[in-house]
Amino acid sequence: MKKITGLKRKDLLGIEELGKEEISLILDTAKSFKEVSVRPIKKVPALRGKTVVNLFYEPSTRTRISFELAAKRLSADVINISTSASSVVKGESLVDTAKNIQAMAVDAVVIRHSAEGSAHLLSKELKASVVNAGDGSHEHPTQALLDMFTIREHKKNIEGLNVVIIGDILHSRVARSNIWGLTKMGAKVKLVGPPTLIPPFVKSLKVEVFYRPEDALSDADVAMCLRIQRERQTSNFFPSIHEYVKVFNLTMERLKLARKDCLVMHPGPINRGIEISSEVADGTQSVILEQVTNGIATRMAVLYLLLAQKSKVEWGTRRRRV
Amino acid sequence: MILIKNGKVVNPGGKEGNLHLLIKDNKIVKMERDIREKGARVIDANGKIVAPGLIDLHAHLREPGREDEETISQTCMAAARGGFTSICCMANTNPPIDNQGTVKFIKDKAILSGCAINIFPVGAISKGRKGEELAEIAELKEAGVVGLSDDGNCVLNALLMRRAFEYTKMFDLPLISHCEDKNLSKNGVMNEGYFSTVLGLPGIPDEAEEVMVYRDISLARMTEGKLHITHTSTRGSVELIRQAKRKKVKISADVTPHHLILTDEAVKSFDTNTKMNPPLRSREDIKALKDGLSDGTIDVIATDHAPHSREEKEDDFKSAPFGIVGLETGLALILTEIVDKGIITLKSAISKLSTNPAKILGLNKGILKKGGDADIIIIDPDIKWTITTDDFAGPCKNSPFIGREVKGRAIMTIVAGKIVFLHNPGF
Numbered sequence: 001m002k003k004i005t006g007l008k009r010k011d012l013l014g015i016e017e018l019g020k021e022e023i024s025l026i027l028d029t030a031k032s033f034k035e036v037s038v039r040p041i042k043k044v045p046a047l048r049g050k051t052v053v054n055l056f057y058e059p060s061t062r063t064r065i066s067f068e069l070a071a072k073r074l075s076a077d078v079i080n081i082s083t084s085a086s087s088v089v090k091g092e093s094l095v096d097t098a099k100n101i102q103a104m105a106v107d108a109v110v111i112r113h114s115a116e117g118s119a120h121l122l123s124k125e126l127k128a129s130v131v132n133a134g135d136g137s138h139e140h141p142t143q144a145l146l147d148m149f150t151i152r153e154h155k156k157n158i159e160g161l162n163v164v165i166i167g168d169i170l171h172s173r174v175a176r177s178n179i180w181g182l183t184k185m186g187a188k189v190k191l192v193g194p195p196t197l198i199p200p201f202v203k204s205l206k207v208e209v210f211y212r213p214e215d216a217l218s219d220a221d222v223a224m225c226l227r228i229q230r231e232r233q234t235s236n237f238f239p240s241i242h243e244y245v246k247v248f249n250l251t252m253e254r255l256k257l258a259r260k261d262c263l264v265m266h267p268g269p270i271n272r273g274i275e276i277s278s279e280v281a282d283g284t285q286s287v288i289l290e291q292v293t294n295g296i297a298t299r300m301a302v303l304y305l306l307l308a309q310k311s312k313v314e315w316g317t318r319r320r321r322v
Numbered sequence: 323m324i325l326i327k328n329g330k331v332v333n334p335g336g337k338e339g340n341l342h343l344l345i346k347d348n349k350i351v352k353m354e355r356d357i358r359e360k361g362a363r364v365i366d367a368n369g370k371i372v373a374p375g376l377i378d379l380h381a382h383l384r385e386p387g388r389e390d391e392e393t394i395s396q397t398c399m400a401a402a403r404g405g406f407t408s409i410c411c412m413a414n415t416n417p418p419i420d421n422q423g424t425v426k427f428i429k430d431k432a433i434l435s436g437c438a439i440n441i442f443p444v445g446a447i448s449k450g451r452k453g454e455e456l457a458e459i460a461e462l463k464e465a466g467v468v469g470l471s472d473d474g475n476c477v478l479n480a481l482l483m484r485r486a487f488e489y490t491k492m493f494d495l496p497l498i499s500h501c502e503d504k505n506l507s508k509n510g511v512m513n514e515g516y517f518s519t520v521l522g523l524p525g526i527p528d529e530a531e532e533v534m535v536y537r538d539i540s541l542a543r544m545t546e547g548k549l550h551i552t553h554t555s556t557r558g559s560v561e562l563i564r565q566a567k568r569k570k571v572k573i574s575a576d577v578t579p580h581h582l583i584l585t586d587e588a589v590k591s592f593d594t595n596t597k598m599n600p601p602l603r604s605r606e607d608i609k610a611l612k613d614g615l616s617d618g619t620i621d622v623i624a625t626d627h628a629p630h631s632r633e634e635k636e637d638d639f640k641s642a643p644f645g646i647v648g649l650e651t652g653l654a655l656i657l658t659e660i661v662d663k664g665i666i667t668l669k670s671a672i673s674k675l676s677t678n679p680a681k682i683l684g685l686n687k688g689i690l691k692k693g694g695d696a697d698i699i700i701i702d703p704d705i706k707w708t709i710t711t712d713d714f715a716g717p718c719k720n721s722p723f724i725g726r727e728v729k730g731r732a733i734m735t736i737v738a739g740k741i742v743f744l745h746n747p748g749f
Contacts, residue, residue: 016520095636115638116522136640137522176522201519284337 007305011123011130014139016179023181027149029301030294036073037296047076050307051106055097056082056133057113062268062292063133063143069108070299076107076307086130098122107307111135129306137171143267144177146298148185150291151222154263159186164216164258166192166248167275168237170199174267175226179205190216193248196237212247213254220258224265225276241274249252249278255285263287324739325359329700333374334673336689343372345696348511348738353692356398365734373672373738374690375407379679380473380498380552380624381649382440384716386427387416392629392716394428395435399715400627400649400745405464405732406742407697408440408687409627409649410679412498413451420446420457425465437742440697442468442683444498453477456486463493468683471498473552474599476534478504483538489548496548496574496682501534501559502526502600511640513586513601514704521589521638526601528556535559539566542573550682551575555600557610564619570634574682576622577611579655580646588722594635594642595722598626612665616667621678623671625652647721650713651739655723657703657730668703691739696739703730 004021015023036044052071056064064080069076081101092100094113101109102125109126111119112133119132134140151158163182169175169191178200182189189207191198198209210216217223229245238244255262264276264286272278281288324345331341337353344352344359352359378401384391402411411428413419419428425443432441445462449455451472459470470490476499477483486497487696507530512518514525535551539562542549551563554575566573578597585605588596596602614620621675628645635642653675663669687695709726711719735743 032655091638093633094638113638115640120592122639135522139522178519199514199515199519199525201516204516205520276722296703 010140010306011119012302012306013119013123013130013132015141015144015177015184016182018184020184023145023148023185026145026298026301026305027152029305030145030149030297033300033304034294034297036300037293040319042073043075044073045075046304046308047074050076050108052076052078052108052110053106053301054078054080055101055109055111057111058083058134060112060133062295063112066292066295067133067299069133070296071303073296074300074304082190093119095121095125098126102126110305130152131302131306134173137173137176139177140173141177142295142299142302143174144181145302146291146295147178147224148181148265149298150265150287151263151296152296154287155221158182161187161221162190162219163187163222163224164190164192164220165224165226166213166250168197168228168232169193169202169226170197171229171232172226177223179207183207190220192216194238194244196229213250214257217254217257220262222263222265223250223255223258227267227269227271228275233313241312245274247274249273249277250280252279252283255280261285265291268292323359323360323361324365324736324741326365326367326372326565326698326700327357329370329372331372331690332669332672333690334669334677336691343698345698345716345736345739348696350690350694350696351524352424353690363740365700367739369650370733371668371701371703372690373699373701374676374688375699376405376653376675377408377410377685377688377734378406378625378652379410379622381409381411382629382645383411383415383428384629385415391631393717394431394441395437396492396716397627397649398432398435398437398439398441400647401439401637402437402733402735402737403715404649405619405653405699405701405735406439406649407484407699407735407737408442408685409466410442410444410683412444412471412475418446419443419453419467420449420451420462422461422465425462425467428484429466432571436596438740439737439742442685444469444471444473446470447472447477447497448482449676451475453479453482456482456489459493459495461488463495467495467499468685469496469550471500471552473498473500476500476502476504480537480541484545487541487545487549489607491545491547493570494548494684496550498550498552499534499538500552501528501531501538503533505732506530507531511597511601512589513603515586515604517586517589523589528558528603528607531556531557532562532563535562539571539573542572543569548572548573548673552624553600554611554614554620555580555581555582555603555607558608560610560614561617564614564617574621574678575619577615578623578624579624579648579652582608582611582615583659584722589639593722594637594639595646595720597639597644598628598646599644612660615660615674616665616666621674621682623652623656623674624679625649629716630720631718635720647714647716647718650715651709651723651728652726653701654707654709654731658728662729665672696736698736699732700734701730702733703731705731705733707731
């Protein structure tokens with residue numbers, strides 16, 4: 001694999017468009033940033049003078065705080081905008097909100113929105129870098145990056161691993177981003193869920209599909225559970241939460257079918273006793289909280305690679321003009 | 323008087339070749355090898371095609387209700403630019419065309435608009451297009467509707483649809499069916515397939531259309547009613563229509579230019595101008611639709627012209643409305659992508675854009691003949707142009723074809739003996 005030293009892109013919109021080298025670069029960069037968070041003074045000056053706006057149209061605690069801390073630990077200034085406290089509720093369109101933010105000369109907009117393509121829409125309108133923090137059911141690239149980072153910390157290499165993703169694949173941006181990322185990095189991805197929640201065309205993404213956890217978990221190196229949303233039941237994707245738990249809950253008994261050192265992951269927030277049992281979530285194989293820790297380092301890497309490198313280019317042109 | 327000389331007349335079912343046409347008032351009075359007429363305005367159509375004016379079997383007016391998007395006058399101008407001398411407007415205006423008053427309003431407005439295209443309203447099947455009770459069909463017929471459709475909505479109640487088929491038999495009105503099982507397509511915004519899977523957008527499966535195509539074929543066969551399937555978009559639908567024709571069901575069908583040209587891959591850009599209903603489908607579907615065009619399974623090409631404001635289309639993909647403008651670009655797209663590529667001949671294209679819709683709707687149009695209506699277009703088949711926002715007559719520019727290069731266009735449109743559109747560089 002060819003090594004690269006920078007991301008030649010303005011935005012991070014999805015894992016689909018990233019090359020293997022770019023993913024490796026982000027993960028390598030994250031590794032060096034992880035150490036910052038354990039220092040007594042958790043700050044480096046890499047993005048001093050840069051402004052990052054977190055534009056969150058959906059409730060989120062973990063991801064927003066993670067992006068905020070990532071930016072702050074790089075010395076950027078951070079503004080948080082969430083639905084309840086902004087012109088968003090006054091009916092201003094997404095593009096207009098973004099243009100107003102741009103008019104205040106910010107360097108990056110981190111966006112979370114329920115509409116697929118919202119980050120793409122912004123990226124076309126803005127000179128600022130756009131980081132997709134989850135667009136509907138489409139992609140959640142930084143989640144997949146932090147998941148891959150966590151897997152790499154434990155397993156050295158992603159290539160050749162068996163990764164099982166269990167749950168609502170149809171509506172999951174986490175699943176989509178992870179499918180792209182993990183398959184690009186050479187892992188074997190197995191999807192498990194009720195057939196109603198696995199889109200039939202997903203097989204063209206080089207994954208295997210199973211309907212029973214028992215059929216997929218043998219020789220698994222990673223078991224990743226997805227959050228099941230209760231409203232899916234009312235749309236008849238499955239008959240009851242009770243039945244979902246019975247068939248899909250990752251219990252200790254099911255986990256025993258996997259390799260002994262199988263990692264247990266979950267993007268959070270977890271529904272204890274529904275998609276994952278407490279025993280498994282809190283068990284020795286669980287790396288769920290490490291994922292949260294690694295989220296900061298990964299997002300630091302993304303912001304750094306998009307913003308610090310861009311400023312070098314801008315600085316260069318400005319100097320020439322003088 | 324207008325004398326069109328030296329053009330090549332393409333006229334399915336009528337006299338063809340190098341003919342001169344003499345127009346007096348609103349009629350064609352002579353159609354012969356050589357006409358000399360003093361005092362007539364002579365139009366030299368040397369190197370050009372002379373054809374019957376096009377008839378769009380499926381277009382949407384925005385007046386009454388959304389005059390900000392397009393007035394009747396602007397829709398007429400859009401039609402004239404695209405070579406359409408007649409359009410059939412669907413019933414989803416506001417108020418809907420489920421009463422005589424709205425029919426009369428539309429007809430009057432068309433006459434008063436400076437560009438008098440023929441507008442043939444299509445009445446609603448059900449009151450308010452709600453799929454609950456039949457609209458007053460005899461009244462609608464008397465007011466002048468040429469077909470019935472709840473387009474945009476599908477009549478989900480099979481019993482109501484049966485009654486509609488039965489009741490319309492006494493008027494010889496076709497039911498123009500927008501085939502979509504709305505339970506099956508619920509929340510869907512694009513074709514269900516690889517691209518909806520990757521984009522995470524809710525899909526509309528082929529089957530949402532096909533189960534209704536099958537239902538309507540069954541009901542048409544049972545009642546001996548007259549069925550027209552509009553905006554056919556899937557391979558399965560084409561096959562069902564082909565079988566139904568073999569079994570002598572009274573059925574006809576149309577396809578839009580966009581369903582013949584674009585696939586759901588276009589949605590990858592999240593461009594809301596690629597959002598329409600039925601959605602853009604797959605390559606296999608396009609192939610089947612083209613086969614259906616060439617073997618006669620699909621009788622008509624219709625635009626499904628549907629202007630939407632910039633503000634509404636600038637929303638995110640899930641929230642933006644379905645539909646694209648099509649009158650101005652339909653002919654050029656068909657000439658470029660279908661005729662030039664050898665899928666069907668120019669003559670066959672004219673029959674699908676004019677002669678066949680006239681037959682299906684019982685209009686005495688779609689053919690050039692002595693004594694016939696002077697609805698005529700002159701086509702320059704060689705003119706190359708790029709579609710831009712300036713080509714659209716109304717304020718809405720919601721076309722996925724902006725920036726596309728095409729070849730051929732109507733350079734003159736004549737309705738009832740009056741020149742309503744003239745493309746300057748062409749003459």
